Amino acid sequence: MAEILYGKPIAEEIREEIKKEVLDWQEKGITPKIAILLVGSDPASVHYANSKCKACQNLGFEHEMIHLPENSKESSILEIINKLNKDSSIHGVMVELPLPKHLDTRKITESVAPVKDVDGVHPTNRGLIMSGGQGLFPATPQSCLELLLRSGVEIRGKHVVIVGRGDTVGRPLVFMILKYDATVTICHSKTQDMASHTKQADILIVAAGRAGLITADMVKKGAVVIDAGINEVDGKLRGDVDFEGVQEVASLISPVPGGVGVLTTALLLRNVLKGIAIQQEEQGK
Numbered sequence: 075m076a077e078i079l080y081g082k083p084i085a086e087e088i089r090e091e092i093k094k095e096v097l098d099w100q101e102k103g104i105t106p107k108i109a110i111l112l113v114g115s116d117p118a119s120v121h122y123a124n125s126k127c128k129a130c131q132n133l134g135f136e137h138e139m140i141h142l143p144e145n146s147k148e149s150s151i152l153e154i155i156n157k158l159n160k161d162s163s164i165h166g167v168m169v170e171l172p173l174p175k176h177l178d179t180r181k182i183t184e185s186v187a188p189v190k191d192v193d194g195v196h197p198t199n200r201g202l203i204m205s206g207g208q209g210l211f212p213a214t215p216q217s218c219l220e221l222l223l224r225s226g227v228e229i230r231g232k233h234v235v236i237v238g239r240g241d242t243v244g245r246p247l248v249f250m251i252l253k254y255d256a257t258v259t260i261c262h263s264k265t266q267d268m269a270s271h272t273k274q275a276d277i278l279i280v281a282a283g284r285a286g287l288i289t290a291d292m293v294k295k296g297a298v299v300i301d302a303g304i305n306e307v308d309g310k311l312r313g314d315v316d317f318e319g320v321q322e323v324a325s326l327i328s329p330v331p332g333g334v335g336v337l338t339t340a341l342l343l344r345n346v347l348k349g350i351a352i353q354q355e356e357q358g359k
Protein backbone atom coordinates (compact mmCIF):
# COMPACT_ATOMS: atom_id res chain seq x y z
CA MET A 75 0.00 0.00 0.00
CA ALA A 76 1.43 3.35 -1.06
CA GLU A 77 2.34 6.16 1.27
CA ILE A 78 0.28 9.30 0.50
CA LEU A 79 2.25 12.35 -0.59
CA TYR A 80 0.28 15.28 0.84
CA GLY A 81 0.94 18.81 -0.42
CA LYS A 82 0.10 20.62 2.81
CA PRO A 83 3.35 20.15 4.81
CA ILE A 84 5.42 20.90 1.71
CA ALA A 85 3.38 24.04 0.94
CA GLU A 86 3.92 25.13 4.56
CA GLU A 87 7.70 24.63 4.21
CA ILE A 88 7.73 26.72 1.00
CA ARG A 89 5.59 29.45 2.59
CA GLU A 90 8.08 29.75 5.47
CA GLU A 91 10.95 30.15 2.98
CA ILE A 92 8.94 32.78 1.08
CA LYS A 93 8.22 34.78 4.27
CA LYS A 94 11.97 34.89 5.06
CA GLU A 95 12.81 36.01 1.52
CA VAL A 96 10.14 38.73 1.63
CA LEU A 97 11.74 40.07 4.84
CA ASP A 98 15.16 40.08 3.11
CA TRP A 99 13.75 42.16 0.22
CA GLN A 100 11.99 44.51 2.65
CA GLU A 101 15.33 45.11 4.40
CA LYS A 102 16.69 46.17 1.01
CA GLY A 103 13.76 48.61 0.57
CA ILE A 104 11.64 46.44 -1.75
CA THR A 105 8.18 45.22 -0.80
CA PRO A 106 7.17 42.53 -3.30
CA LYS A 107 3.94 43.45 -5.04
CA ILE A 108 1.75 41.48 -7.43
CA ALA A 109 -1.11 42.69 -9.64
CA ILE A 110 -3.94 40.16 -10.04
CA LEU A 111 -6.14 40.74 -13.05
CA LEU A 112 -9.59 39.17 -12.84
CA VAL A 113 -11.93 39.45 -15.81
CA GLY A 114 -15.57 38.58 -15.17
CA SER A 115 -17.18 36.97 -12.14
CA ASP A 116 -16.88 33.22 -12.64
CA PRO A 117 -17.30 31.98 -9.02
CA ALA A 118 -14.27 29.66 -9.11
CA SER A 119 -12.03 32.42 -10.52
CA VAL A 120 -13.28 34.94 -7.95
CA HIS A 121 -12.56 32.34 -5.24
CA TYR A 122 -9.01 31.67 -6.50
CA ALA A 123 -8.24 35.38 -6.99
CA ASN A 124 -9.45 36.16 -3.45
CA SER A 125 -7.43 33.27 -2.03
CA LYS A 126 -4.33 34.70 -3.75
CA CYS A 127 -5.00 38.09 -2.11
CA LYS A 128 -5.25 36.33 1.25
CA ALA A 129 -1.99 34.46 0.59
CA CYS A 130 -0.33 37.80 -0.25
CA GLN A 131 -1.41 39.22 3.10
CA ASN A 132 -0.18 36.14 4.97
CA LEU A 133 3.21 36.12 3.28
CA GLY A 134 3.96 39.87 3.39
CA PHE A 135 3.29 40.75 -0.26
CA GLU A 136 1.43 43.84 -1.38
CA HIS A 137 -1.21 43.20 -3.99
CA GLU A 138 -3.43 45.09 -6.36
CA MET A 139 -6.58 43.33 -7.50
CA ILE A 140 -7.88 44.67 -10.81
CA HIS A 141 -11.41 43.37 -11.36
CA LEU A 142 -12.73 44.02 -14.86
CA PRO A 143 -16.20 43.33 -16.28
CA GLU A 144 -16.90 40.11 -18.23
CA ASN A 145 -17.36 42.02 -21.51
CA SER A 146 -14.00 43.83 -21.30
CA LYS A 147 -12.32 44.49 -24.63
CA GLU A 148 -9.01 42.80 -25.38
CA SER A 149 -7.45 46.17 -26.22
CA SER A 150 -8.31 47.62 -22.77
CA ILE A 151 -6.83 44.58 -21.01
CA LEU A 152 -3.65 44.81 -23.09
CA GLU A 153 -3.40 48.51 -22.23
CA ILE A 154 -3.69 47.77 -18.49
CA ILE A 155 -1.02 45.04 -18.71
CA ASN A 156 1.24 47.42 -20.62
CA LYS A 157 0.94 49.96 -17.78
CA LEU A 158 1.64 47.26 -15.17
CA ASN A 159 4.70 46.16 -17.15
CA LYS A 160 6.08 49.73 -16.91
CA ASP A 161 5.16 50.25 -13.24
CA SER A 162 8.34 49.67 -11.21
CA SER A 163 6.36 49.16 -7.97
CA ILE A 164 4.71 46.05 -9.48
CA HIS A 165 6.97 42.97 -9.56
CA GLY A 166 4.55 40.34 -10.84
CA VAL A 167 1.41 40.27 -12.98
CA MET A 168 -1.03 37.39 -12.91
CA VAL A 169 -4.05 37.08 -15.17
CA GLU A 170 -6.58 34.81 -13.47
CA LEU A 171 -7.49 31.93 -15.80
CA PRO A 172 -9.67 30.91 -17.51
CA LEU A 173 -10.48 34.19 -19.29
CA PRO A 174 -13.93 34.78 -20.86
CA LYS A 175 -14.23 33.05 -24.24
CA HIS A 176 -14.18 36.19 -26.42
CA LEU A 177 -10.61 36.95 -25.28
CA ASP A 178 -7.40 35.53 -26.77
CA THR A 179 -5.79 33.96 -23.68
CA ARG A 180 -2.42 33.43 -25.31
CA LYS A 181 -2.19 37.02 -26.60
CA ILE A 182 -3.13 38.43 -23.19
CA THR A 183 -0.96 36.21 -21.00
CA GLU A 184 2.02 36.59 -23.33
CA SER A 185 1.75 40.39 -23.16
CA VAL A 186 3.03 40.31 -19.57
CA ALA A 187 6.73 41.29 -19.42
CA PRO A 188 8.87 38.11 -19.07
CA VAL A 189 10.32 39.19 -15.73
CA LYS A 190 6.81 39.81 -14.27
CA ASP A 191 5.27 36.70 -15.89
CA VAL A 192 4.51 34.72 -12.71
CA ASP A 193 2.65 32.09 -14.75
CA GLY A 194 5.80 31.38 -16.78
CA VAL A 195 4.03 31.42 -20.14
CA HIS A 196 5.90 34.17 -22.02
CA PRO A 197 7.90 32.76 -24.98
CA THR A 198 11.10 34.05 -23.32
CA ASN A 199 10.38 31.97 -20.21
CA ARG A 200 9.34 28.98 -22.30
CA GLY A 201 12.67 29.22 -24.12
CA LEU A 202 14.59 29.50 -20.84
CA ILE A 203 12.95 26.30 -19.58
CA MET A 204 14.22 24.46 -22.65
CA SER A 205 17.73 25.85 -22.38
CA GLY A 206 17.91 25.26 -18.62
CA GLY A 207 18.36 28.99 -17.99
CA GLN A 208 17.15 31.38 -15.27
CA GLY A 209 13.51 32.27 -15.87
CA LEU A 210 10.04 32.10 -14.39
CA PHE A 211 8.49 28.66 -14.79
CA PRO A 212 4.84 27.60 -14.49
CA ALA A 213 3.61 26.76 -11.00
CA THR A 214 2.06 23.31 -11.57
CA PRO A 215 5.15 21.57 -13.01
CA GLN A 216 7.18 23.25 -10.24
CA SER A 217 4.70 21.79 -7.79
CA CYS A 218 5.22 18.26 -9.18
CA LEU A 219 8.99 18.69 -8.85
CA GLU A 220 8.80 20.10 -5.32
CA LEU A 221 6.64 17.17 -4.20
CA LEU A 222 9.31 14.77 -5.49
CA LEU A 223 12.39 16.64 -4.31
CA ARG A 224 11.12 17.55 -0.85
CA SER A 225 9.94 14.03 -0.11
CA GLY A 226 13.37 12.65 -0.95
CA VAL A 227 12.52 10.87 -4.22
CA GLU A 228 15.68 10.34 -6.29
CA ILE A 229 15.09 11.62 -9.85
CA ARG A 230 18.59 11.22 -11.31
CA GLY A 231 18.82 8.33 -13.74
CA LYS A 232 15.19 7.33 -13.14
CA HIS A 233 12.69 6.73 -15.91
CA VAL A 234 10.06 9.47 -15.61
CA VAL A 235 6.95 9.03 -17.75
CA ILE A 236 4.80 12.14 -18.17
CA VAL A 237 1.24 11.64 -19.41
CA GLY A 238 -0.04 14.85 -21.05
CA ARG A 239 1.66 17.34 -23.36
CA GLY A 240 -0.28 20.48 -22.43
CA ASP A 241 1.38 23.90 -22.40
CA THR A 242 0.94 24.45 -18.67
CA VAL A 243 2.15 21.13 -17.23
CA GLY A 244 3.39 18.25 -19.44
CA ARG A 245 5.42 20.18 -21.99
CA PRO A 246 7.39 22.43 -19.58
CA LEU A 247 7.80 19.54 -17.13
CA VAL A 248 9.79 17.51 -19.71
CA PHE A 249 12.62 20.06 -19.61
CA MET A 250 12.37 20.77 -15.89
CA ILE A 251 12.70 17.04 -15.11
CA LEU A 252 15.50 16.59 -17.68
CA LYS A 253 17.52 19.12 -15.71
CA TYR A 254 17.55 16.58 -12.87
CA ASP A 255 19.09 13.95 -15.17
CA ALA A 256 16.03 11.74 -15.54
CA THR A 257 15.24 9.70 -18.64
CA VAL A 258 11.97 11.19 -19.84
CA THR A 259 9.15 9.70 -21.90
CA ILE A 260 6.08 11.77 -22.79
CA CYS A 261 2.73 10.13 -23.60
CA HIS A 262 -0.34 11.88 -25.00
CA SER A 263 -3.76 11.25 -26.49
CA LYS A 264 -2.30 9.72 -29.69
CA THR A 265 0.16 7.40 -27.90
CA GLN A 266 -0.45 3.78 -28.85
CA ASP A 267 -0.62 1.24 -26.04
CA MET A 268 -0.07 3.84 -23.33
CA ALA A 269 0.15 1.19 -20.60
CA SER A 270 3.28 -0.29 -22.19
CA HIS A 271 4.99 3.07 -21.48
CA THR A 272 3.46 3.94 -18.11
CA LYS A 273 4.31 0.46 -16.76
CA GLN A 274 7.99 1.25 -17.25
CA ALA A 275 7.90 4.41 -15.16
CA ASP A 276 9.84 4.66 -11.92
CA ILE A 277 8.10 8.01 -11.56
CA LEU A 278 4.76 8.58 -13.29
CA ILE A 279 3.43 12.15 -13.57
CA VAL A 280 -0.06 12.58 -14.98
CA ALA A 281 -1.53 15.83 -16.33
CA ALA A 282 -3.91 14.75 -19.04
CA GLY A 283 -7.20 16.23 -17.86
CA ARG A 284 -9.08 12.88 -17.94
CA ALA A 285 -10.50 11.62 -14.67
CA GLY A 286 -9.36 8.11 -13.75
CA LEU A 287 -7.23 7.67 -16.90
CA ILE A 288 -4.46 5.82 -15.06
CA THR A 289 -5.54 2.54 -13.51
CA ALA A 290 -3.59 0.07 -11.35
CA ASP A 291 -2.78 -2.25 -14.30
CA MET A 292 -0.89 0.64 -15.96
CA VAL A 293 1.52 1.18 -13.05
CA LYS A 294 4.73 -0.66 -12.12
CA LYS A 295 4.87 -2.03 -8.58
CA GLY A 296 6.64 0.45 -6.32
CA ALA A 297 6.39 3.40 -8.72
CA VAL A 298 6.01 6.98 -7.47
CA VAL A 299 2.82 8.53 -8.88
CA ILE A 300 2.15 12.28 -9.05
CA ASP A 301 -1.35 13.32 -10.12
CA ALA A 302 -1.57 16.85 -11.56
CA GLY A 303 -5.05 16.32 -13.00
CA ILE A 304 -8.00 18.48 -11.98
CA ASN A 305 -11.41 17.23 -13.10
CA GLU A 306 -14.83 17.90 -11.72
CA VAL A 307 -16.86 14.71 -11.48
CA ASP A 308 -20.35 14.85 -9.92
CA GLY A 309 -19.42 18.14 -8.25
CA LYS A 310 -16.24 16.67 -6.72
CA LEU A 311 -12.60 17.33 -7.55
CA ARG A 312 -10.92 14.24 -9.07
CA GLY A 313 -7.44 13.59 -10.45
CA ASP A 314 -6.35 11.70 -13.58
CA VAL A 315 -5.33 8.69 -11.49
CA ASP A 316 -7.70 6.05 -10.09
CA PHE A 317 -6.39 6.72 -6.59
CA GLU A 318 -7.90 3.73 -4.77
CA GLY A 319 -6.63 1.20 -7.33
CA VAL A 320 -3.20 2.69 -7.95
CA GLN A 321 -2.58 3.15 -4.23
CA GLU A 322 -2.36 -0.67 -3.99
CA VAL A 323 0.52 -0.81 -6.49
CA ALA A 324 2.53 2.42 -6.06
CA SER A 325 5.03 3.17 -3.27
CA LEU A 326 4.12 6.87 -3.06
CA ILE A 327 1.09 8.67 -4.52
CA SER A 328 -0.17 12.27 -4.43
CA PRO A 329 -3.92 12.72 -3.91
CA VAL A 330 -6.39 15.08 -5.62
CA PRO A 331 -7.42 17.25 -3.86
CA GLY A 332 -4.62 17.68 -1.33
CA GLY A 333 -1.54 17.13 -3.50
CA VAL A 334 -0.13 19.14 -6.41
CA GLY A 335 -2.83 21.88 -6.32
CA VAL A 336 -2.12 22.85 -2.73
CA LEU A 337 1.31 24.23 -3.71
CA THR A 338 0.15 26.33 -6.68
CA THR A 339 -0.48 29.69 -4.99
CA ALA A 340 2.76 29.61 -2.97
CA LEU A 341 4.75 28.79 -6.12
CA LEU A 342 3.13 31.62 -8.10
CA LEU A 343 4.16 34.02 -5.33
CA ARG A 344 7.66 32.50 -5.20
CA ASN A 345 7.90 33.39 -8.89
CA VAL A 346 7.34 37.06 -7.96
CA LEU A 347 10.44 36.86 -5.76
CA LYS A 348 12.43 35.14 -8.50
CA GLY A 349 11.36 37.91 -10.88
CA ILE A 350 12.63 40.56 -8.45
CA ALA A 351 15.98 38.75 -8.16
CA ILE A 352 16.30 38.57 -11.96
CA GLN A 353 15.38 42.27 -12.32
CA GLN A 354 17.93 43.26 -9.69
CA GLU A 355 20.63 41.16 -11.33
CA GLU A 356 19.84 42.67 -14.73
CA GLN A 357 20.21 46.14 -13.19
CA GLY A 358 23.55 45.09 -11.65
CA LYS A 359 22.30 45.53 -8.07
Ligand SMILES: Nc1nc2c(c(=O)[nH]1)N[C@@H](CN(C=O)c1ccc(C(=O)N[C@@H](CCC(=O)O)C(=O)O)cc1)CN2
Nearest residue numbers: 122169170171172193213331332333334335336338339
Ligand atom coordinates in the same frame (compact mmCIF):
# COMPACT_ATOMS: atom_id res chain seq x y z
N1 LIG B 1 -3.15 32.54 -13.96
C1 LIG B 1 -3.52 31.41 -13.35
N2 LIG B 1 -4.81 31.19 -13.12
C2 LIG B 1 -5.16 30.04 -12.52
C3 LIG B 1 -4.19 29.10 -12.12
C4 LIG B 1 -2.84 29.37 -12.39
O1 LIG B 1 -1.91 28.57 -12.09
N3 LIG B 1 -2.53 30.54 -13.01
N4 LIG B 1 -4.58 27.95 -11.44
C5 LIG B 1 -5.93 27.86 -10.92
C6 LIG B 1 -6.09 28.53 -9.62
N5 LIG B 1 -5.03 28.33 -8.63
C7 LIG B 1 -3.98 29.15 -8.63
O2 LIG B 1 -3.83 30.10 -9.33
C8 LIG B 1 -5.21 27.35 -7.65
C9 LIG B 1 -5.67 26.09 -7.97
C10 LIG B 1 -5.85 25.13 -6.98
C11 LIG B 1 -5.59 25.44 -5.67
C12 LIG B 1 -5.81 24.43 -4.58
O3 LIG B 1 -5.59 24.72 -3.44
N6 LIG B 1 -6.31 23.25 -4.92
C13 LIG B 1 -6.66 22.26 -3.96
C14 LIG B 1 -8.16 22.02 -3.91
C15 LIG B 1 -8.94 23.25 -3.66
C16 LIG B 1 -10.45 22.98 -3.78
O4 LIG B 1 -10.92 21.99 -3.23
O5 LIG B 1 -11.11 23.80 -4.42
C17 LIG B 1 -6.05 20.91 -4.38
O6 LIG B 1 -5.79 20.69 -5.55
O7 LIG B 1 -5.88 20.12 -3.46
C18 LIG B 1 -5.14 26.70 -5.35
C19 LIG B 1 -4.96 27.65 -6.34
C20 LIG B 1 -6.90 28.52 -11.89
N7 LIG B 1 -6.46 29.78 -12.28
